Amino acid sequence: MDGGLAHPRARDAGPPHPQEAELTAGTRIEPGRSYGFLTDTTLCIGCKACEVACKEWNNLPAEAGGLTGHSYDNTGQLGAHTWRHVTFKEHGPRQGEMPPFQSNWLMMSDVCKHCDPAPCLEACPTGAIFRTEFDTVVVQQDICNGCGYCVPACPFGVVELSKEDGKAHKCTLCYDRLKGGLEPACAKACPTDSIQFGVVEDLVERAEARVASLQKAGQDKAYVYGAPGTPGATGGIRRLNAFFVLAERPEHYNLPPAPSRPARNARPAFLSGLATMAGLAAAALLLGVGRR
């Protein structure tokens, strides 16, 4: 009766298949765990390798921009075709000695935060935006109908509709690479490990340790933005799966200081709206609407 069945040895799972992410990011990528980015801005040198790696891997077209005059930031913003964006802010006079952390410039590689819960996902009426088995947030291009509701829903201005194909686009946290056991392109390309990829819980621990060591080294402004219980994870947003170590107020990095989940506004609007309609229906009855 064994004819046609695979040899028992072939069905054994055996030792886990080696993954590249174990070598490059020190973590295995398995469905059911939460993955994200820790972007440590105190390590960013503004090389934009992440922007390039992202465009290369995801085959995203260049956006003709020209010079903005905003320090070295000629990318401008995240958008349909730009899923990593390095922000530059020149900060105070040049210091005579060099402390062991980024100090004169504020540089941050911005990215989709893969919020939990995600306002874009909560707004999406088609189910095109979904949460993957890696706890990341992805737009399914074969379902999106370009209604555009995710765009104003995002508290960080990440999602954008593409003029070319009429669908919403944003960072996928390299969903295809994660499926293949590879760390996301931007994190792999980052030469200073300002962008670190891993399991969110591990990254939070790493971020807290980094903030402690920065404080010890004299950077007393360092803090975590987006981990549970920190600025950025507020107003019903439990955490950002892509979170940051910052060293100035969030506004300097174009991040809202205390974002909240926009869907919280639906209930008061519906209740007050329906009460208004009921009141006006009562007024119609009192006014005798319907009598000749």
Added chain:
Amino acid sequence: MSVERPALPPAVQAEWRGETYHGRPVTKASSFDWKVSFYIAAVGMAGACQVIAAVARTRPGGEGLARRARFLALAGSTVGPLVLVQHLKTRSRWYNMLRIFRPTSPMSLGSWLLTAFGGLTGLTAIGEVLGRRWPFARRVADAAQVPAAVTGAGMGVYTAGLLASTSTPLWAAAPASLAAQFGSASVAGAASALALLQRAAGEAGSARRLEALALVAGAAEVLAAHGTERRLAERGLDAPLQAGTPGALNMIGGKAIGFALPVAAHGLGRAVGGRAGALLPEIACFAMILGGAAMRHAVLRAGNDSACRPEHTFRATQQAHLPATRETRR
């Protein structure tokens, strides 16, 4: 109920002093344009028509008004969505709106609400067409009337909840009063449109009662708008609704044409009376419909404007404005 206020380190400046990132926008503006405001006004009016039809059905002699209200509701719930679909960037996939039910998304709720409302309105209209020959059709129509009015009330206001459930500072600032504003504008528009039809059909008494309802709704709209604008001013978010085209639409369109002109025209019509004032009620009704639509378009445009102003996003997202929350999920 508690308010989470995660602290910044003591070394970081505690108060925001207006810093932005090179003045660049934080959030992105929606792609919503005049097609969306047309839809908001059209289905709002259609929904309120069904509320009025349900009220009219309770009165003897209200059949004519109920019939016209049902047909107007059918027209609004047909044309509105057809225009709205044109706003989708991938129009051929409009039916994906009914692919899932997402309770957190007012747009998903609205899609299903519209589907239910359209179906019920179709039943009430079929009852009017076939009711004379088949009494059964009329009974179906009457059974559908109350659910049509309930979903219709939802159609009048859900669009405000949809705009409020975004990160656009101006839309999100005052969800309750914005919905009251949209709802009363829907009733004012529907009552005005029906008053026009009733006058054309020779039911002048019925038209006058509808005009009174329109004025009550218009007054409620002005009150609610005052609430919205006061909240916006408190938070320093009022500029987009005062300057430029949205400001003109709001003040001249929404307030002057939408309320002051109809009040004046009705007053003058009553005072002058007779042939001299014959057209004044009609002018008042048209003005009210236009004004309601202008108010919605002003709010839509001003919201898109506010989303592009980083200082507005930052003002709206300071910790002091965090709502009290009951969550956390999981």
